[in-house]
Amino acid sequence: MSSTIDATSRLGTLDTLRRGVDLSPELRRGLGVTLGLAALTTAGRVVVPFVVQQTTDHGLLGKNGPDPGLVTRDVLLALVAVVITAACAYAVNVRLFRASEAGLASLRLRGFRHMHDLSMLTQNSERRGSMVSRVTSDVDTISQFVQFGGIILILSLGQIAVATALMLFYSPLLTAVVWLCFVPLLFVIRRFQTIVGRAYTTVRERVGDLLAAVSESVVGAATIRAYGVEERTATRIDEAIEAHRVASIGAQVRSVAAFSSGQLVAGLTLAVVLVVGTVQASAGHLTLGKLLAFLFLVNLFTQPVQQATEILNELQNAVAGWRRVIGVVDTPADVADPGEEGEVLPRGPITVDFEGVSFAYPGGEEVLHDIDLSIAPRSRVAIVGETGSGKSTLAKLLTRLMDPTRGRVLVDGVDLRRVRFSSLRERVVLVPQEGFLFDATLRENVRFGRPGATDDDVRLALTELGLDAWLSGLPQGLATEVGQRGESLSAGERQLVALARAYLADPDLLVLDEATSAVDPSTEVRLQRALEGLTRGRTSIAIAHRLSTAEAADEVVVVDRGRIVERGPHRVLVRQGGVYAALHASWAAQQRG
Amino acid sequence: MSVDVAPSLRRSLGIVAVGIRREPRWFAFAVAGSTVYGVMTVLTAWAIGKVTREQVQPAVAAGHVSAHQLRVIFAWVAGVVLVNVVGVVIRRIAAGFTMYNVAATFRREVTRQYLRLPLSWHHRHPSGQLLSNANADVEATWNVFAPLPMALGVLIMLVAGIVQMVLVDPVMALIGLAVFPALFLANVVFQRSMSPKVSRAQQLRAEVSEVAHESFEAALIVKSMGREDEEARRFEEVTRRLQAANVAVGRTRGTFDPVIEAIPTLGTLAVLAVGARQVASGALQPAAVVQVAYLISVLAFPVRALGWVLGELPRTVVGWDRVDAVLQARGELPYGSAKLQRHGASDSRLEDVDYSYDIVDEDGVESRFQAIHGVSLEVPAGATVALVGPTGSGKSTLTNLTLRLVDPDHGTVSLDGVDLREVRRGGVSEVAALVPQQTFMFDDTVRGNIALGADFDDAQVWQALETAQATAFVRELPHGLDTRVGERGASLSGGQRQRLALARAVIRRPQVLVLDDATSAVDPSVEQAILAALRSSSDGTTVLVVAYRMSTITLADRIVYIEAGRVVDQGSHDELQERCPGYERLVTAYVREAAERAAMAADEEVTA
């Protein structure tokens, strides 16, 4: 059911290019003008040496001795040409930079946005560092080609055509010789393209691995230090660095092979033309002057061919980067937003129903079996059960972070799959077990729950939760920087912020997955009371190992090994002598000590 | 991170020299290859001229050509070309080795710093930025090695050209050589205007990586609160700034390249203009002017190659500054040489310890927040001490101090009487283990996550799992001990992760075991089983446990109650309950709550 992100798209070179340009339409914008200017620049680069040559031939070495007037005129002419050429070159550069940076920015944004649209499980199939590489260095890889390569490639083809036409004019036979020499090269290049492309793809993947390894060492810094496993971590990073180095050099060697084969063929062509030309000239079919002129044209022909082989290597590098980004963009979002067609549910008391829901994680066994559960509006439900029994899985199905393998989850009688995300996220908010705070102020973190909220809203939310005393104890108050992942707060404080954030979002159904597991008991009890008062009229579902939550709930749902084994009010269940009674007995015993 | 606004050429060359010193041999190869290439490029024209004069012309004149002549023609041209190609291959491959080897070396050094620097440093540096330092910045620094050998090789062409010019006519040569000051000037202007732009672009590159990294780490929250659009906007904001910065860089570069290209041509034109006058006045032979003009145009190519290097240098400097900032970062915990003895159980002691965190406010103003005030904490060998206190009171900070994840500002922390600052690197983790409040799993197998590279056999791993009550679920995993747990343990439930973290600690048979609320995601009965197993298996390990549950607390020999970073009271549970109201309120919160609810329920039943 759930897909993984393609390590790299499997599109061919041309399809990748086409798709890449489609994803960055800015690359095409104004391309005609840029090409025109580039052609002018190229022409200028040919014209200027030509004028210089004319000047020396006629002005200095003319039959009637040197002619300073002519020289001055020609020099001025050349000066104008130089200035125009430089101006055009500048314009081309700037236009290319503008278009390519705009295009690549769009590509980054597309990739980034789609990464968030992918389902949770798809996201989990890839390491974060590697995901980062897809919207950073993989995109950077493309820029070299689109900024210089692409246009030079087109101009090179033009130059090859012009040179061929001129050569034909001088000697069709020698032209045929030149092309004959180059035909094998075309095959060689084709072959090399595949090889070089594969090598660059490997490099991109290694970059992803490298970033993932570094990311782990940075995020896990505390654990690494506590266990003194710096050495081992260093070894793991070194392996990634080494693999990247080897892959890069491998790609370099292959691209050098491709490039030098072009250079070799160009040189040998010159030799062959000279030989065949000499035979021709000695037989009187060609004058020596024409032969020498032809040699000059051969250079005009081989130079762009060589340049093209170089740029094709760059192209493969870009394609490798493109493929990684396209790999993301083309991964289907399997838990998709129905969008416009989806239903918008009106706000208000909410009912939730599970109908025959089963769930298996990809490649794993079923962890929830045939769950039927309905939660009445305005009720406060506690879900309890052993670790690994499937409570968080239930919560994730309920908030549609995943879709059930079988059965369906309904909100207000509507299948979750048919509810628009914007509507669903407004009505149902989950505080996940693995909390996360952003590296920003306390204010901004709470406001994440409702982006338009004012300072007063934030403060009010904290007050309503009974956290005002805690807030006023913070030296910087709402301006407190919580640090990366919230690490400048204590674990319990992080949970307080996460809770306030969800509370400010003001959903109709609040799902708390171990949301207060690290908070001290008296604060927890206080929070619970606050929430109880506030959630009256709303529905809330709380997953907790601390059974104080269950005691306070209207109804307790007991999950055991993926099934609901008991449900009912706390008072009833304790007396039933079942799973819950046992759980509660051990909890109560713990409390008394 | 200070960045020179106008780094001198000397400084950038100094950085390049640092790189060369790391890979002198490959660099020498690259330059040698490039030299061959430079010489052969000059020779190609010469060889074609030679065979044309000596073979082609006579043959055409004679009206027939011998096989021998053709062989000579082919051999000369092809030979020169072949050697030239060999030079290019050597140059490029060796340049690749130089560049990637140097980059790998610095990636190793940078990441080694990440492992060496203290946690406080990590708190101040966003992970995304560190990724960028290790990847994009290292790359930016050493990319210069791609064009550098080529530029050095063609210097030969440059020198040869200049010498010839001077030989032809010193005065004309002087005009020709005026292009060099012009080039130098262009370069100075370029470096000056480029450096701040490149520096900005590189900084933004890091910020883009920062936002992406954070946003992807936060993916679950973003999704569950439906904030994808807001995140996309946040990312777009930095991306657009990076775009603008890159365009600014491009604009400067786009100005520099045509100028560098035009300067030699301008030199040629100047020579022609001045030369024509000289020739007219009879001071000079026309051929001399032509030759000098030609030589300058030949020099255009090496000059462009130099331009490529010069164009890369600002990036080199900026990249290096960013990399070097990591390499020069200090604050690494100093280590001594003492080795802690292995024996049954250690005695752990904190004496009059103060600890402050560096904090920044919204505007980036730094200050310090004292989290621990004069705490003395004694955990005698073999004893179990419970640390109790409200949220944010400093318990985790104390556990971190106990294992020297951080050093106190004042006071001492010791194990078996040895000040931890005197213990050698890695010495503390040999005898003590921490199960942190927030578990961290590596993207590895279950076995890998428990052994962490140490030499434990399967039986030991299973035994540790048994103690952590994790045997049952590990057995059910698709590949048992060899199941990969995913990045950060994504494929496990919260309680399962916590139990693996426990197993990771107990397998080391630590002399001091510090449990920081390590069973919060474990259900009560399992917690009981874990504690019982710990007690029976640990032959008198010293335990410092942060806990809220009464059962855990009452297992302790002594309880230390802290509030706001100060020890308020310590003693047995009964003593504290008697005389410490804060403690009493905290630990009986649930019982009181349950009682109140029961009373309320009873009321309801009565009224109903």
Ligand SMILES: Nc1ncnc2c1ncn2[C@@H]1O[C@H](COP(=O)(O)OP(=O)(O)OP(=O)(O)O)[C@@H](O)[C@H]1O
């Ligand atoms: N992403 C995943 N991929 C594969 N298996 C998973 C994944 N997440 C959870 N599981 C497995 O599914 C089962 C249920 O996990 P779940 O997180 O729902 O448990 P839980 O009841 O919330 O436990 P806890 O109390 O420890 O949080 C566990 O056996 C777990 O190993």
Ligand SMILES: Nc1ncnc2c1ncn2[C@@H]1O[C@H](COP(=O)(O)OP(=O)(O)OP(=O)(O)O)[C@@H](O)[C@H]1O
């Ligand atoms: N890296 C940090 N930077 C700044 N302040 C910090 C940092 N870590 C913790 N603090 C502050 O220090 C105080 C003590 O934090 P600590 O994590 O030790 O609390 P704790 O007792 O473990 O709390 P909890 O029960 O919530 O885990 C808190 O006020 C917290 O905000």
Ligand SMILES: [Mg+2]
């Ligand atoms: Mg869970």
Ligand SMILES: [Mg+2]
């Ligand atoms: Mg803590």
